[in-house]
Amino acid sequence: MIFKQSLKKLLRHFIPRKDFSSQPIMFFNSKCNGRCIFCLAENVVSMSKKEINIVLNSGYDEISILGGEPLLCKELEDRVRQIKEKGVKKVHVFTNGLLLSKERLDSLMEAGVTSFNFNFPAHTPKEHEIMSGLPGNLPRQTENIRRACLKSKNAATLVCVVTTVNYKLLQDYVIYATENFPGLFYILFIFVKVSGRVNNNKWLLPNLTDTSREMLKALKTAKEKGITCLIDGMPLCFLPGWEAYSWDIDNKLGGKINYTGINADLEVCRHCELSDICVGPRKDYVEMYGDKEFKPAHADKEEIIRLVKRGQVNLNTKN
Ligand code: SF4
Secondary structure, eight states, rough: OOHHHHHHHHHTTTTTOOTTTTSEEESSSOOOOOTTOOOOOOTTTOHHHHHHHHHHHTTOSSSESSSSGGGGOOOHHHHHHHHHHTOEEEEEEEEEEEEOHHHHHHHHHHHTTOOOEEEOOSSSHHHHHHSSOOTHHHHHHHHHHHHHHHHSSSSSEEEEEEOTTTGHHHHHHHHHHHHHHHHEEEEEEOOOOSSSGGGGOOGGOHHHHHHHHHHHHHHHHHHHOOOEEEEEEGGGGSSTTTTBBBHHHHHHHHHHHHTTTTBBOOOOGGGGGGTTTTOOOOOHHHHHHHSSTTOOOOOOOHHHHHHHHHHHHGTTTTO
16 A cells, blocks of 8 residues: 555654655645644754655655645645656645635645545544644534545545543544544544654653553444544554554564664563564653553464555455
8 A cells, every 4th residue: 555655654754864855755834824732743844945856756656745734835736736747646635624625625636636634633622622722623624624525535534643632532533533524534543652742742642551442442433334543653462453453563564664762672572472563662652651551462463464464444444
């Protein structure tokens, strides 16, 4: 799944690094109209012309456009056309969606945008306001996401960063998404990382045991509803029975991300049946909560790998 690789590289961008141009991602502006308290991209700067040209001429099949908020870029449609003229098949825009009016949705899709990945942190007004840092925007965001869903099947994905503010609401979030966003492609839950603004808001980091309990309920509901939820950043011992929904597995399988320096080296992981396919615990988490919650996992590793390779975004689709 090429898009998945593109998104993985996107997430990798938030791991400190120097070179923008070696990945299929672009930034045309660093400003944002949101104030998310969990923002990982706080100090992102726009790419230089030279970096943009390197990405454009790298022969990627798919490119993701990030920000800041990409919709603040007035020339975004021209940029998308420029990307498409280079033969790029799919263009994904990562946005909070607040500026995605009907006219902007139409013009961006006509220019060649394939999908919108909406940062949608909560479905309830209070939690939405705390997470996004902006009061009163839930109705507008919901309306704009819904419009994108109705415009084209699989044109919208939800990205939800899981924190102490919203982790108890994950099951209801899934129900809300299925009721309000018909045609939604899938939901990606990202366990919050101590990076960007979270460095000043470490209270946002929930413990994995409590989050796992809520996440498993959400996963079960999502399966019943026929919408796929994938999870980034939760070690496999916290997803018993649902390991194949871990977004991280094929990073590990393919050796695509070097987690040295980011993840903790725990003794318990050396005795775990899934250590070959689990990215393990992050250091920032272990520094905050210790290692007591981690237990060796027991599961059919080959079956998990088979399900992952078959295509994770289709894990819950009914047909
Ligand atoms: S014990 Fe370690 S390797 Fe095993 S599932 Fe948990 S975090 Fe992953």
